[in-house]
Amino acid sequence: MSHELRTPLHVILGYSELIAEREFGPLTDEQSETLERIRRNALELHELITSVLDLSRIEAGRLPVDVKEVQVPALLEELKAETQEAYRRSKLHFGWEGEAGLAPIRTDPEKLKVVLRNLIGNAVKFTPQGSITVKASPKKGGVEVSVTDTGIGIPPQALVVIFEPFRQVDSLATRQYGGAGLGLHIVKRLLELLGGTVAVESEVGRGSTFRIWIPSDRRVQPRYM
Ligand code: ADP
Numbered sequence: 001m002s003h004e005l006r007t008p009l010h011v012i013l014g015y016s017e018l019i020a021e022r023e024f025g026p027l028t029d030e031q032s033e034t035l036e037r038i039r040r041n042a043l044e045l046h047e048l049i050t051s052v053l054d055l056s057r058i059e060a061g062r063l064p065v066d067v068k069e070v071q072v073p074a075l076l077e078e079l080k081a082e083t084q085e086a087y088r089r090s091k092l093h094f095g096w097e098g099e100a101g102l103a104p105i106r107t108d109p110e111k112l113k114v115v116l117r118n119l120i121g122n123a124v125k126f127t128p129q130g131s132i133t134v135k136a137s138p139k140k141g142g143v144e145v146s147v148t149d150t151g152i153g154i155p156p157q158a159l160v161v162i163f164e165p166f167r168q169v170d171s172l173a174t175r176q177y178g179g180a181g182l183g184l185h186i187v188k189r190l191l192e193l194l195g196g197t198v199a200v201e202s203e204v205g206r207g208s209t210f211r212i213w214i215p216s217d218r219r220v221q222p223r224y225m
Pocket residue numbers: 122123126149151152153154162167168169170174178179180181182183184185208
C-alpha cells in the first residue's frame with residue numbers, strides 16, 4: 001500500500017524539480033511560481049500520507065517495538081545535526097540541553113526520534129520569532145524531554161483536543177501553517193507504546209512547552225494496541 005501511494009507523488013515531485021531546474025527549457029515567472037505551488041502541495045500530501053500510514057500501522061498493532069540501550073544526549077545530538085539546515089532557514093534561536101550525566105535508558109530510539117521530530121517540527125512551525133529549547137533531565141524513574149517555544153501558544157480550551165486525530169486549533173490559522181493535525185496524535189500513540197506520557201502547558205502569545213516522559217526501562221508489554 002505504502003508503495004502505491006508514494007510512487008506517483010515521487011514522480012510528480014521529481015518532474016516538478018526537473019522543470020524548475022530548467023531542464024526542459026526556460027520558464028516565465030508565472031510558470032515557476034505555479035510549479036513551486038505544485039511542489040509545496042505535493043510535499044504536504046507526502047507528509048500526510050506518511051502520517052496516515054504510520055497511524056494505520058499503530059492501529060493495526062503492526063509497529064514492533066525495538067528496545068535498545070539509548071543515550072538520550074547522543075540522540076538529541078543526532079536530531080540536532082539532522083535538522084540544522086531547517087533551523088538555519090527558520091532564523092530561530094535553538095538551545096539544546098542534554099544533561100551529560102544522564103543514565104542510559106532502554107527504549108525504542110527510532111520511535112523516540114519520531115516523537116521529538118514531531119514536537120520540534122511543530123515548535124518551528126508555530127514560532128514566528130524567538131527561541132526553541134530542547135532539554136533532557138532525569139525524572140521519576142525515567143527521562144523527561146521538554147520542547148519549549150516562544151510561539152503563538154495554544155488557548156486553554158484547545159489543549160485537551162490537540163492530541164485527538166485531525167484536530168487543529170484554528171483551521172484558518174492552520175491553513176496558513178499547513179499540516180493535517182495527525183502529528184500530536186501519533187506522538188501520543190507512540191508514547192503509549194513506549195510506556196511514556198506527554199503533557200503540555202501553554203499561554204497564547206507567549207509560547208508552549210511539550211513535556212514527554214519515558215520510563216528508563218520499557219518492559220515488554222502485551223500487544224494491546
Ligand atoms: P499539525 O501540526 O499537522 O496541524 P499536530 O497534531 O501536530 O498537527 O498539532 C495539532 C494542532 O496543535 C496544530 O494544528 C496547532 O494548532 C496546535 N499546536 C501543536 N503544537 C503547537 C505549538 N508548539 N505551538 C502552538 N500550537 C501548536
